[in-house]
Amino acid sequence: MIARSSGILHTIGASLSTSRRVVYQLTNSHFTTTMSSGQKEEKMAPVPTNEKGEFKGATTAFRDWITADGKFQPEKDRYHLYVSLACPWASRTLIARKLKGLEDAVGITVVDWLMADKGWFFSDDKPKTTLDSVNNCKNMREIYELASPGYTGRVSVPVLWDKKIKTIVNNESAEIMRMLNREFNAFSATKDQQELDLCPADLLKEIDEVNSWIFDNINIGVYKCGFATTQEAYDDAAPKLFAALDRAEEVLSKSRYLCGNRLTEADIRLFTTLIRFDTVYAHHFKCNKKRIVDYPNLWGFTRDIFQTPGVSETVDQEHIQKHYQLSHVHINPHRIVAIGPDLDFDSPHGRDVKFQK
Numbered sequence: 144m145i146a147r148s149s150g151i152l153h154t155i156g157a158s159l160s161t162s163r164r165v166v167y168q169l170t171n172s173h174f175t176t177t178m179s180s181g182q183k184e185e186k187m188a189p190v191p192t193n194e195k196g197e198f199k200g201a202t203t204a205f206r207d208w209i210t211a212d213g214k215f216q217p218e219k220d221r222y223h224l225y226v227s228l229a230c231p232w233a234s235r236t237l238i239a240r241k242l243k244g245l246e247d248a249v250g251i252t253v254v255d256w257l258m259a260d261k262g263w264f265f266s267d268d269k270p271k272t273t274l275d276s277v278n279n280c281k282n283m284r285e286i287y288e289l290a291s292p293g294y295t296g297r298v299s300v301p302v303l304w305d306k307k308i309k310t311i312v313n314n315e316s317a318e319i320m321r322m323l324n325r326e327f328n329a330f331s332a333t334k335d336q337q338e339l340d341l342c343p344a345d346l347l348k349e350i351d352e353v354n355s356w357i358f359d360n361i362n363i364g365v366y367k368c369g370f371a372t373t374q375e376a377y378d379d380a381a382p383k384l385f386a387a388l389d390r391a392e393e394v395l396s397k398s399r400y401l402c403g404n405r406l407t408e409a410d411i412r413l414f415t416t417l418i419r420f421d422t423v424y425a426h427h428f429k430c431n432k433k434r435i436v437d438y439p440n441l442w443g444f445t446r447d448i449f450q451t452p453g454v455s456e457t458v459d460q461e462h463i464q465k466h467y468q469l470s471h472v473h474i475n476p477h478r479i480v481a482i483g484p485d486l487d488f489d490s491p492h493g494r495d496v497k498f499q500k
């Protein structure tokens with residue numbers, strides 16, 4: 144049932160008992176719930192959409208940098224990452240941390256896969272989840288509150304936390320990746336990991352260009368499809384998503400990676416969407432024109448990155464599948480987690496041989 148007023152009204156109470164029925168009125172980032180008692184409550188929208196029903200990504204509030212001569216200097220065991228294994232943005236930072244060999248230098252806390260009414264929270268009763276031993280908080284909102292008392296913005300992961308100053312350094316995954324790539328080389332576990340540059344200066348322009356169309360149409364594109372609340376918004380996003388996947392398929396038919404034959408951050412950023420595509424986005428976000436397995440090069444590329452030493456340890460399909468399907472009750476009101484598909488991300492891809500230097 145959908146009714147309209149100045150915003151967009153969704154009634155999603157059909158599966159809930161009458162006393163718990165709520166009417167959501169979405170605006171850009173907040174909504175009011177009207178309980179059956181008539182009482183109104185102002186809350187953060189489950190997803191930020193505009194008046195046209197188009198998904199608008201979360202804005203990032205903390206944009207400080209770790210630099211050798213600044214307030215936040217690179218130090219071993221000073222910084223901590225709060226992540227969700229389900230989240231493609233957090234996963235980018237986890238992969239960068241892994242490839243750069245920074246497990247001993249930057250600790251992590253993995254949130255519960257469920258993002259419920261109060262947002263991300265800590266638990267230790269799911270595989271790989273941990274309580275918050277750094278700040279002893281119950282949920283991510285409390286972490287944001289510690290950094291910025293009275294904080295009213297969105298509470299997202301990843302978060303890069305400074306244990307010394309006790310604040311959030313940065314909550315923008317693209318920037319956290321760049322800091323992990325560049326500022327912590329002194330703490331990499333091996334020389335190869337220290338020398339690995341995921342964003343080399345000679346490729347920077349190309350990486351930024353690739354990141355830009357992949358971000359707009361693929362990384363955020365799947366969310367634009369899945370979180371669209373009007374047919375028009377979906378009809379705008381879905382063809383752009385598949386046109387961009389076609390474009391990436393073409394690029395990856397000519398070189399092993401997106402910017403030639405060197406692995407860069409652009410590959411990681413595409414990978415974290417592709418690894419979730421057939422298992423979640425295809426059905427849950429209605430991205431079903433084609434699957435990644437239907438694209439020979441994208442499918443080979445996905446397995447190639449997955450099999451890059453360290454990467455598979457950051458991927459957890461149980462977290463991924465349960466997070467999306469259990470958390471988004473506005474999309475999946477009965478919270479049924481789908482059975483498949485069976486995919487073998489470990490099967491040979493042959494791209495190393497095909498694109499031998």
Ligand SMILES: N[C@@H](CCC(=O)N[C@@H](CS)C(=O)NCC(=O)O)C(=O)O
Binds near residue numbers: 298315
């Ligand atoms: N700009 C952020 C976006 C991160 C983001 O949207 N994370 C999602 C999880 S996949 C989140 O925590 N959303 C909670 C919310 O927006 O309320 C980044 O790339 O780091």
